[in-house]
Amino acid sequence: MNALRSPLRLAFLVLLLAASMWALLLFYQPGLTAYQQKMAAPAEPEYAGVTATWLGVSALLIRDGRHAVMIDPFFTRPPGLLPMLFNRPIAPDPGRISRWLQRLDVRSLDAVLVSHSHFDHAMDAGVVARMTGARLIGSDSTLNIGRGAGVAATRLQRAEPAQPVEVGPFRITFFESRHAGATGGRPTGDIAAPLRPPAGYLDYRLGGTFSILVEHARGSLLHHGSAGYVPGMLAGVRADTVFLGVALIDELEPYLRQTVDAVGAQVVVPVHWDDFTRPLDQPLRAFPLVVDLDGFFEDMARTRPKVRVMTQGLAEPVSLYVPAPAP
Numbered sequence: 355m356n357a358l359r360s361p362l363r364l365a366f367l368v369l370l371l372a373a374s375m376w377a378l379l380l381f382y383q384p385g386l387t388a389y390q391q392k393m394a395a396p397a398e399p400e401y402a403g404v405t406a407t408w409l410g411v412s413a414l415l416i417r418d419g420r421h422a423v424m425i426d427p428f429f430t431r432p433p434g435l436l437p438m439l440f441n442r443p444i445a446p447d448p449g450r451i452s453r454w455l456q457r458l459d460v461r462s463l464d465a466v467l468v469s470h471s472h473f474d475h476a477m478d479a480g481v482v483a484r485m486t487g488a489r490l491i492g493s494d495s496t497l498n499i500g501r502g503a504g505v506a507a508t509r510l511q512r513a514e515p516a517q518p519v520e521v522g523p524f525r526i527t528f529f530e531s532r533h534a535g536a537t538g539g540r541p542t543g544d545i546a547a548p549l550r551p552p553a554g555y556l557d558y559r560l561g562g563t564f565s566i567l568v569e570h571a572r573g574s575l576l577h578h579g580s581a582g583y584v585p586g587m588l589a590g591v592r593a594d595t596v597f598l599g600v601a602l603i604d605e606l607e608p609y610l611r612q613t614v615d616a617v618g619a620q621v622v623v624p625v626h627w628d629d630f631t632r633p634l635d636q637p638l639r640a641f642p643l644v645v646d647l648d649g650f651f652e653d654m655a656r657t658r659p660k661v662r663v664m665t666q667g668l669a670e671p672v673s674l675y676v677p678a679p680a681p
Contacts, residue, residue, distance in 0.1 A: 385627075385640055385647020392651070392665045397673040404572050405671035407458065410634050411474050412579030412599060412626045415458060416568055417671070421522035422460065425467045425566060425577050426475040427482040428630065429454040435631050438555050444473065445551035446481045446503070454634070458669065460486060464522040467513075468492035469579040470533065471499060471545055471561035474630050480505050491519065491526065494544065495561020501548035513564060525569040529591070532582030533563045534602035565613070567591060573675035576617055579626055583612040593617040595664075595674055599626035601644045606653050614661060621662045624650060638668060 397405045407415040414425040430447040432438070455461075463486040468476045476496055480503025483490040490500040491511045500510050511519070513528040520526075543559045565588065566577040576593035581603045596619040603609055614622055627645045628638045640647055654663050666672050 388651045389665045392663055394664045394666055394672045396670045403673050404570050404675040406674050407671045408666040410628055411630050418523055421464050423465045423521055423524055424463055426469055426579055427478045428474055430478050431630050431633055441554040441556050443552035443554055446478045451478055451481050462486050463488035465489040465491055467566055468496040470563040471495040471558055473555055473558035493561040498545040499549050502550040527567040528564040529587050531563045531565045531584055534581035578613050588616040591617050593619055595621040597623045597625050600624045600650050601626045621664050623664050
């Protein structure tokens with residue numbers, strides 16, 4: 355019995371230490387205070403111009419008053435980390451998606467754009483496109499998510515890198531990029547057939563990664579949802595604002611050179627920092643281990659003091675390009 359007690363005691367101590375470390379990661383959230391301090395004021399409805407509404411992870415709604423596009427919609431957010439680790443089946447939640455579209459007063463969209471086909475960027479994209487009558491534009495893998503969601507073939511459009519697409523008053527261009535992390539992101543590969551949920555987390559395969567330029571007569575923005583890059587991919591591209599993924603950054607300085615510096619951005623909005631295993635109606639928190647918000651804010655202030663770092667409240671439209679007042 356004594357021989358057994360020592361291994362059992364050791365195992366208990368290891369589990370206790372692991373639980374304590376995980377609890378610390380969950381409750382200690384560096385960067386959120388700085389995030390609040392840099393938050394932009396919500397748009398004035400009667401004089402909003404072109405607005406961007408951040409919806410968690412890298413989801414973004416862009417409007418100019420008459421037209422709208424949405425990038426990487428993800429309202430379902432299946433709860434819990436363990437189901438993801440064990441690759442449990444998941445599926446878009448049409449009720450939750452519908453409630454969020456109503457909350458945002460979104461009755462129709464010109465297009466749904468997808469940066470890559472992992473579940474936290476693309477799982478809801480087909481359902482949102484179907485509900486709003488939007489074109490779904492992305493990789494072949496993204497289009498197979500759309501097919502599985504019942505999006506009509508006439509509203510599926512393959513993204514052709516560096517080939518602009520006119521979407522209402524917006525000019526959309528996809529640029530080939532890479533996923534964050536030294537391994538290129540997991541799971542890699544393509545979704546080779548229509549994906550009909552429920553399906554495992556890992557069934558939402560990468561399908562290629564894009565940086566998405568959205569141009570409007572009043573200004574331009576770059577949506578860079580995942581913190582990888584292809585050197586020189588944005589040569590000659592200009593954007594006023596970059597919505598920049600800040601999870602799993604390998605080396606910040608070259609990353610900023612290839613994204614923010616490359617397009618001459620004046621404003622950077624950090625995205626893809628929040629824990630997407632929690633519902634959107636719960637307080638947001640930084641994802642443990644994979645995000646260093648404090649470090650990002652400090653490095654930006656030190657190395658690029660002329661670039662404004664602007665943060666956004668959840669589901670609060672922020673004016674990007676306000677029209678000039680009438681004479």
